[in-house]
Amino acid sequence: MKVLVLGGDGFCGWPTSLHLSRRGHDVVIADNFARRAADAELGAESLTPIASLDTRLAAWHEMGGRRIGFCELNVAEDYDELAGLLLELQPDAVVHFAEQRAAPYSMKSAWHKRYTVSNNLNATNNVLAAIVDTGVDSHVVHLGTMGVYGYTAAGMTIPEGYVNVRIAADDGSDVEQEILYPTNPGSIYHMTKSQDQLLFAFYNKNDGVRVTDLHQGIVWGTQTVETELDERLINRFDYDGDYGTVLNRFLMQAAIGYPLTVHGTGGQTRAFIHIRDSVRCIDLAIEHPPVPGQRVRIFNQMTETHRVIELARLVGRLTGATVDLLENPRNEAAENELQVDNRQFLELGLEPTTLEEGLLREVTEIAERYGERCDRSKIPCRSRWTRDRQAAGRPIPAEEPAQPAPDAEPVPR
């Protein structure tokens, strides 16, 4: 199939593009290097030394991979270019990663909230409007998040997007309806993904746009079969307080002898998926598109749930790292249970890569190999979620980079 990957230079986008290419799809990447620009803004960097996209694409071809095309564009702003690309490529699927994807980053300041809302919602709306406008019947595969559900489900398994509810009718009888699971996002970032759901539902209902929305858990690991082939293909490894995600941060902290940063009690239970499974899931979604007229299809893209403190203890046992309980910057429940339904991907043939020591060690080895590249000052999370906490005498530390103007020049790649 022909696949357009929006945001194909990022942490999920890059290994997905390679995996789809190896699976025989014709892949074109569109990206504006916003993720690399955020690194420059934050003074942070991937722990692994990622090559420029030009180098990555050349290396992939050199290693025998199919040619992957590239178009530099801002999906949220360059509508005409996006529509032109759709008309030119007529892709079977558009994989939409072109959103700001870090919750702490989205809460850093008013500028970051505004950037996240404007970028994410305009990007999604542009993709959908362009599909209707051009008449190109691409299947949209969107990376959403488990976080849209919130983490307060009392005694029930989180279903795949839709839930049956009963409502009392005026005559005392029950009305039964299937509705989108009511969202309870915990950050501006998560909120935009909840708002994306309404965009998908509308364009699907009104225009029949075919959409698969993947509610992804926290991704861990860094390498896939494809990115391991050559060092120039290596994937990002984020460890900073904004873009680093919990398990990868623990593994990297252990590798460099930094105490594991647990926010709050660590009683939070979250859903996880290894990057290798993430790219497989996207391929499965593309190869099994919704039929015409089908409502928005929602898959929970996760393979297991874990309590954060238990992950920290596991990493501690494997590596001897100590655990540091820090004040939680997030406005969230200290503890929660979490059961998640992920039947649909299992039925499509996904064989989950679960947390096991071998893979944990592999990640730790990568972290050790590039440990000298770590800037320890970037490890703490400095976002303050609420105005109360911002006002409570915790000024933003001096090393915090100044916020860029909205029209700041992008970083050269």
Next chain:
Amino acid sequence: MKVLVLGGDGFCGWPTSLHLSRRGHDVVIADNFARRAADAELGAESLTPIASLDTRLAAWHEMGGRRIGFCELNVAEDYDELAGLLLELQPDAVVHFAEQRAAPYSMKSAWHKRYTVSNNLNATNNVLAAIVDTGVDSHVVHLGTMGVYGYTAAGMTIPEGYVNVRIAADDGSDVEQEILYPTNPGSIYHMTKSQDQLLFAFYNKNDGVRVTDLHQGIVWGTQTVETELDERLINRFDYDGDYGTVLNRFLMQAAIGYPLTVHGTGGQTRAFIHIRDSVRCIDLAIEHPPVPGQRVRIFNQMTETHRVIELARLVGRLTGATVDLLENPRNEAAENELQVDNRQFLELGLEPTTLEEGLLREVTEIAERYGERCDRSKIPCRSRWTRDRQAAGRPIPAEEPAQPAPDAEPVPR
């Protein structure tokens, strides 16, 4: 109280500003004249000859009204100015009308979809982010729409924003939860108001921002006690296919001898409110703010429901006008029932202005007085809701104005 009215030059914003001023509030209007610019874009005009805002404000003061301040700014774009205005004014309430508010306009083209999404969501997010950012504890009063609910409620009264549902838990018992009424918007415009709800819920939960969201019915009428005082204070009267709303369009069509344009069977039941009640409701909401810590308060701002065909017949009986059944451009149910709960405003003392002949005649008289200003070519609705209909050989008529570039110069006021 000090009240900042965002979008205070528009159809609801202007009479609201005058009413609040007469009620003794200190009012400042912020507006970017987007509504006047849309008139220029569409080649349409208010049937009533509206004065420039400067003239309006001077006339109000001349008639003995309190001074109303004005700041020209784009709420969706001029964040720093908006935050500065909040700091300077420290308003008790911010009334947020600064959104593109026409469903057909939002469906005209990809450009109009994109403008509506970007403008409406960035405006709402900017207001909320600025309140958190500045620490000014203003009560946000937002104009939402009954349309977020959709019109498919089967046998149940539409509640005021929240609904109790029961969900089956894993152990077979029932979990009861109060959730936001699941939305089912029928246009991009209505969808943005559904997305606004998620913004309000998030900022309320995370930062304690106090919000009243008014789910307004279709407004009819044009004049209020205040706008009637002088012709320079006259309110807008929209009759074109984009911004004109159903009952006002019928009354104006009757006045000029144009057949009443009923879309589809006219079996659609909708909620209505007279502009006089609309401005009173906003004053009631401001004078009874939510307490600190209160969740987002949602009121249904409507006073009665009517079936469209019955309204057409009523106007026909009063005026002798004929009824024209036209193909419905909207992708909506041909017929629906509608019961709506509006107890909260009644409890706050609202005395509904219901549809009666006297008021209908008053509107018709205004339409007759300015009938010579009518451009009959602007009456038909030319928006095509879906790509199927757009593709079905109905090209956009030649008189359709070219869509403006996003950075088109605003129309001088």
